[in-house]
Amino acid sequence: MTDSRRSPIEIDEVLFRTVGHQLVDTIAQFFDSIKERPVTSGELPKQLQEILGHSPLPEHGIPIEKLLTKVSTILLNHSLFNGHPKFLGYITSSPAPIGALADMLAATVNANVGAQILSPMATEIEKQTVSWLAEFIGVSPNYGGLLVSGGNMANFTGFLAGRTAKAPKRIKEEGLTGLSAPLVFYCSKATHTWAEKAAILFGLGANAIHWIETTADRKINTLVLEQTIKADKEKGYQPFLVVGNAGDVSTGVVDDFRAIADICKTYNLWFHIDGAYGIPAAAVPSQQGLFAGIEEADSLALDPHKWLYSPLEAGCTLVKDPNHLLETFSSHPVYYNFDNTEEEIPFQNFYEYGLQNSRGFRALKVWLALQQVGxxxxxxxxxxxxxxxxxxxxxxxxxxxxxxxxxxxxxxxxxxxxxxxxxxxxxxxxxxxxxxxxxxxxxxxxxxxxxxxxxxxxxxxxxxxxxxxxxxxxxxxxxxxxxxxxxxxxxxx
CATH class of the missing domain: 3.90.1150.170 (Aspartate Aminotransferase, domain 1)
Structure with missing residues (x-):
């Protein structure tokens, strides 16, 4: 009887090193030549399907050398390259090369960053990454949060924390139907579509969004905002949240955060900033005046895979008081044995901070790039x-x-x-x-x-x-x- 198992998915050390080096050489050559390539192949789905072929699922395995050579050729000749210097569409950044290496290392460890016991070092790296991101944009590094897939999820996370914090406490047991007054929230007409998704998916309905017109310079009209909140309260609605834009997706305009923060304090509303695109510019001395007041936000969304050049996926939610995340997302089923409160520093389990239980190690590529670049x-x-x-x-x-x-x-x-x-x-x-x-x-x-x-x-x-x-x-x-x-x-x- 042999004392080891030989699985068809294993790759021995010599072959792994050989094909790995070849792949890294191919990627390095791609990075070096990207400027000379077209931004996109422009091929239609039918053409791409012909290139890919229509063969059924293989019954038997294909040699890895052949597979990696084929897939490199397919992807590097028939893709859209957002790393190309003339890709300026939407808000997907040119990916940092160190992120490609980081993703390889992260996949090797394959940490499940949902619970500290499953990802001891990865959890600490993500905690430090969150703190560094807060420090970078100019809010307290004591803001808590987590890495998520992108802007939608980052905004959803802050939105749900705000709803839990500002809605009547019975919402967790009775749901929206148990509320005596309908919840409403406020966005400018320049706000990204995530707000409409949140209203629909989380049970409020699209009519819960009270869209606020913008001024001539496309900022949320704070006079109209306050008037609308007052009128809504008189009508029996329950306002709970205002969204400010740190760089709207169409034109990059930044709202007046100090004015929004003052209104939120007056009416006891949650102040959320959608900074998925623009908030890293708050670190630039010449731009800081635009972002005055971000430290007043109860929650912020930012996407390292936008203006911090991380490879997809990497979004982040920051919350001034991390306990609001725990109150919103934490659960303790009997089959979880993830707590250790006897330690000097209690375990932080990221499954209690957001929607996911199983979570990949997104933070590594962001953490490494922040150190490489400073x-x-x-x-x-x-x-x-x-x-x-x-x-x-x-x-x-x-x-x-x-x-x-x-x-x-x-x-x-x-x-x-x-x-x-x-x-x-x-x-x-x-x-x-x-x-x-x-x-x-x-x-x-x-x-x-x-x-x-x-x-x-x-x-x-x-x-x-x-x-x-x-x-x-x-x-x-x-x-x-x-x-x-x-x-x-x-x-x-």
């Missing part, structure tokens, strides 16, 4: 992203066929306007939408869209440590040349 390195990169975005706005302002529409943080919105056309012409919305579709398929540059004052705009968001001013000059030429071609084609129809 605060000063991140401040430098964020400043450069803002400067590059400003440069695009300036170039668009000077070009006779472009209209520079807005610029905030690292987001610039612009439109292509053929010479001789009135900027209010309805045709321009169709033209710019058609132009964006062509740009996204073409592989030279990847932008997204924003609807600003009913005008369809091309939107550029720079959260990319590879993007330079030279890229912006080239993007202007690409947009104008493609705009002329699309305009000519539309006019012929």
């Amino acid at each position: 605060k000063s390195g991140y401040v430098q990169m964020i400043e450069e992203d803002i400067s590059v975005s400003n440069y695009l706005f300036e170039l668009a302002s000077r070009h006779p066929e472009l209209e520079a529409v807005t610029q905030n943080l690292s987001i610039t919105a612009l439109r292509y306007i053929p010479q001789g056309y009135n900027p209010s012409d309805d045709y321009l919305n169709n033209l710019n939408e058609a132009l964006l579709n062509e740009l996204q398929k073409g592989g030279q540059v990847f932008l997204s869209n924003a609807l600003i004052n009913d005008q369809y705009c091309l939107r550029s968001c720079v959260v990319n440590f590879r993007t330079s001013k030279k890229d912006m000059e080239e993007i202007i030429d690409i947009v104008v040349n493609e705009g002329r071609r699309v305009h000519a084609a539309l006019r012929q129809k």
